[in-house]
Amino acid sequence: MKLLVTGGAGFIGSAVVRHIIQHTNHHVLNVDKLTYAGNLESLSSIEQSERYHFSQTDICDRAALDQLFKDFQPDAVMHLAAESHVDRSISGPATFIETNIIGTYQLLEATRQYWNMLSEEKKQAFRFHHISTDEVYGDLEGTDDLFLETTPYAPSSPYSASKASSDHLVRAWNRTYGLPVVVTNCSNNYGPYHFPEKLIPLIIQNALAGKALPVYGNGHQIRDWLFVEDHARALYKVVTEARIGETYNIGGHNEQKNIDVVKAICELLEELAPNKPKGVQNYQDLITYVKDRPGHDLRYAIDASKIKQDLGWVPQESFETGLRKTVEWYLNNQGWVEHIQSGEYQNWIQQQYQTE
Ligand code: NAD
Numbered sequence: 082m083k084l085l086v087t088g089g090a091g092f093i094g095s096a097v098v099r100h101i102i103q104h105t106n107h108h109v110l111n112v113d114k115l116t117y118a119g120n121l122e123s124l125s126s127i128e129q130s131e132r133y134h135f136s137q138t139d140i141c142d143r144a145a146l147d148q149l150f151k152d153f154q155p156d157a158v159m160h161l162a163a164e165s166h167v168d169r170s171i172s173g174p175a176t177f178i179e180t181n182i183i184g185t186y187q188l189l190e191a192t193r194q195y196w197n198m199l200s201e202e203k204k205q206a207f208r209f210h211h212i213s214t215d216e217v218y219g220d221l222e223g224t225d226d227l228f229l230e231t232t233p234y235a236p237s238s239p240y241s242a243s244k245a246s247s248d249h250l251v252r253a254w255n256r257t258y259g260l261p262v263v264v265t266n267c268s269n270n271y272g273p274y275h276f277p278e279k280l281i282p283l284i285i286q287n288a289l290a291g292k293a294l295p296v297y298g299n300g301h302q303i304r305d306w307l308f309v310e311d312h313a314r315a316l317y318k319v320v321t322e323a324r325i326g327e328t329y330n331i332g333g334h335n336e337q338k339n340i341d342v343v344k345a346i347c348e349l350l351e352e353l354a355p356n357k358p359k360g361v362q363n364y365q366d367l368i369t370y371v372k373d374r375p376g377h378d379l380r381y382a383i384d385a386s387k388i389k390q391d392l393g394w395v396p397q398e399s400f401e402t403g404l405r406k407t408v409e410w411y412l413n414n415q416g417w418v419e420h421i422q423s424g425e426y427q428n429w430i431q432q433q434y435q436t437e
């Protein structure tokens with residue numbers, strides 16, 4: 082197979098590309114604009130493969146997309162490129178509208194034009210896999226409910242509203258034009274190569290630097306955490322096995338309060354990085370409650386029974402083993418972190434947390 086993967090230099094996209102190159106014989110074309118969140122170093126383990134190809138392209142650039150489809154002739158598209166950080170969507174929603182909505186529209190149109198020219202057999206086998214988030218379902222505050230594939234959409238942030246819009250576009254292209262799509266909505270991922278603006282890597286990096294560990298509000302918000310390599314396996318199963326038009330929720334059966342996640346990281350660091358920065362007695366002493374995120378959803382939780390039943394996917398990593406692997410990876414890969422902590426990253430941290 083030839084798979085065109087958008088956003089393959091990002092956190093989840095790079096895990097997907099590594100998975101496909103390392104565990105299958107397929108070819109991958111990684112189409113990525115390389116925003117602040119894209120980093121080709123995350124692909125250094127597979128970049129030498131002759132089955133791996135890269136194009137630095139903006140998914141909003143229709144002419145460039147048409148050329149890529151013409152040259153690469155993909156059998157499937159896995160669409161992960163997006164602006165993905167909720168806090169950034171609050172302070173600057175424009176790029177989220179641009180990439181997540183307009184970019185998805187341009188990619189759908191480029192795909193549709195290409196797909197229309199395929200033979201009937203190839204048309205049937207083709208898939209457009211849209212990778213989305215559980216945040217489109219909104220907040221589960223005050224209930225024990227889980228998100229089902231049929232849960233109505235109720236996004237809260239500019240990020241989740243833009244992802245919800247893109248999900249609607251993808252389903253409309255299926256219903257109206259017959260484009261063979263599949264959609265997945267996943268919970269919070271964590272693991273290696275995670276950009277340190279998101280909770281888990283930010284806490285690890287700040288703790289190692291002896292900086293405050295910022296917890297929004299009272300820290301009682303709940304997220305369902307899934308190890309990124311489990312997500313990559315699920316996505317590969319869906320793109321190769323799911324029936325046209327299906328939606329799958331993907332999750333880790335692993336609800337955690339933010340404050341418990343932060344404390345668990347501190348405990349692991351006590352064991353794995355006992356030589357603390359000057360003046361730090363216990364990593365947990367660095368925990369600092371800060372102003373809450375506007376519109377903050379209190380709880381997300383996924384019912385992932387459909388993907389288990391239909392495709393036999395279940396997560397392999399427990400939160401305990403996955404978090405340990407993650408902390409160990411950051412301790413062993415400080416070079417990767419240093420390279421992405423460019424001026425842009427410093428500007429964001431200063432603006433968001435008002436630090437020096
Ligand atoms: P990320 O921010 O780490 O990576 C996004 C990638 O997209 C980067 O490589 C970036 O350079 C690229 N990109 C951004 N704008 C682009 C554009 N206009 N054209 C081409 N490339 C562009 O994101 P992630 O955390 O890896 O998330 C990937 C996808 O999975 C997103 O669609 C996100 O909504 C979804 N998702 C993420 C999570 C999570 O926990 N991180 C959970 C569920 C779903």
Ligand code: DAU
Nearest residue numbers: 165166167214215216268269278279280295296297302339
């Ligand atoms: O649910 C899936 C979503 O998970 C994805 O669609 C998003 O792309 C991804 O970024 C993630 O969104 P969250 O907003 O849940 O992730 P984040 O790591 O930013 O925050 C996790 C929780 O931790 C959230 O409740 C906010 C809180 N938080 C976050 C940061 C950055 C803090 O308390 N302090 C912080 O400094």
